[in-house]
Amino acid sequence: DGSSWVLLPPDQALAFVLADNEFDVWLANTRGTTYSLGHSSLSPQDKVYWNWSWDELVSDELPAMFQYVYNETGQKLHYVGHSQGSLIALGALSNQQPLNMWKSAALLAPVSYLNQISSNLVRLAADNMIANVSYWLDLAKFDPLGAPAITLIAEICVKQGIDCRDLMSAFSGKDCSLKSSGAMIKEGTLAMYDYKDENENKKHYGQPTPPVYNMTSIPKDFPLFLCHGGADSLSDVKDVKLLINSLKNHVRDRLELHFIDKYAHVDFILGVNAKKVVYDPLIAFFKRQ
Numbered sequence: 001d002g003s004s005w006v007l008l009p010p011d012q013a014l015a016f017v018l019a020d021n022e023f024d025v026w027l028a029n030t031r032g033t034t035y036s037l038g039h040s041s042l043s044p045q046d047k048v049y050w051n052w053s054w055d056e057l058v059s060d061e062l063p064a065m066f067q068y069v070y071n072e073t074g075q076k077l078h079y080v081g082h083s084q085g086s087l088i089a090l091g092a093l094s095n096q097q098p099l100n101m102w103k104s105a106a107l108l109a110p111v112s113y114l115n116q117i118s119s120n121l122v123r124l125a126a127d128n129m130i131a132n133v134s135y136w137l138d139l140a141k142f143d144p145l146g147a148p149a150i151t152l153i154a155e156i157c158v159k160q161g162i163d164c165r166d167l168m169s170a171f172s173g174k175d176c177s178l179k180s181s182g183a184m185i186k187e188g189t190l191a192m193y194d195y196k197d198e199n200e201n202k203k204h205y206g207q208p209t210p211p212v213y214n215m216t217s218i219p220k221d222f223p224l225f226l227c228h229g230g231a232d233s234l235s236d237v238k239d240v241k242l243l244i245n246s247l248k249n250h251v252r253d254r255l256e257l258h259f260i261d262k263y264a265h266v267d268f269i270l271g272v273n274a275k276k277v278v279y280d281p282l283i284a285f286f287k288r289q
Contacts, residue, residue, distance in 0.1 A: 001034050002027030004082065004269045012275045014080065014282075021283050023078070026069050030057050030088075053193040054084065058091035058213075066101045076103035078286045082268050083234065086110040090190075090243075093218045104223035104289045106282045108268040109235040112190050112215065112243045190215070215246035225256045225285045227278055229263025256285050 005015040005027060018025050029036035032050065042049040069077055079102065081089045086107035092098070093105065191210040195201050198208040205211055218224075224247070228240045247255060260267075260277055268278055 001029045001036070003034070005080075007270060008274065012272075012279075014269075014274075014279050017275060017279050018283065021287075023283075023286070024073060024075075026065075026077075028065050030061055030084075054087060054091070055192045057084075057088045058095070059097075062088050062092050063098045066098050070101045076101055078103050078289070079105040080108070080282070081105065081110075082108040083111055083265065087112065090215065090218070091213045093222065094213045094215055096217065096219065099219065099222075102222065104225070104286060106225035106227070106285065108227050108278065108282075109232055109263075109265050110226055110228060110240060110243060111235050112213075113239040215243060216249070218247065218250075220249055221251045221254050223254050223285070223289045224250065225258075225282055227258040227260065227268070227282070229265070229267060230259065230261040231264040231267075234265045256281075 006013045008014075010016045015025050015027060031052070032044075037044050039049060044050075066077055079089055081087075086109065089105050089107060090110065090112050093102075190213045192205065192213070194210045195204065201208050201210060226240075226244070228235055228237065230237055244257065258278070258281060263271065263277075268274060271278070
């Protein structure tokens, strides 16, 4: 949720650093997070409350957030996304929505292709479709910190010999979560939700297979800042290279790439030197747009 941008001390956390540089900062919280649990008729305890995928974050949530801020300020937005936040942005940009309100985007530990993901625990979770196990256990939501989830993960760690004493490192890389689609990890594609039934897919998409988010459809002159790490077990270097390759025809001075060799997934929001190696270049990029 949006609080991730204020976890570091005020002189180092991105939200405060941006404000100190005279940016008007808006923190976004996607549905289902701590500060975005409200609903007009449903409760988080209702199964149907959780009946959505990240596709809805792309098609509904992000445009609504942009529209709200744009209506309040009358200005186009610079966007910063980390992990799932970058995934949502890439999906929206590939669909060219809502382009009339974007000014630029900075994507940290960008998630798109996940075929090379090196976290054994996350890959095993995808193979076992943990995202759907919550229904098997008759849970309204899958809470990684809930007792059923902890028991399930513990059993996987023991059976597969994975060291889960430091669960964050097991998920995202040493010294540094991401909710990712099991299908994306298993199949290495960036596509909409697969209902695993041709008729259901046709009902929702008008075709038997889910549409693909085509990264080459991102406008070639749109200002993009990408920063990834060499120790990231979720946003793996090989997968990010696939993303960068899909942007090979991007206007050169509109695409800025940064690679930090020892950064893992969460270092982009918790790293002690994140301001120096990530945020300062990011802010300089924004000011040039």
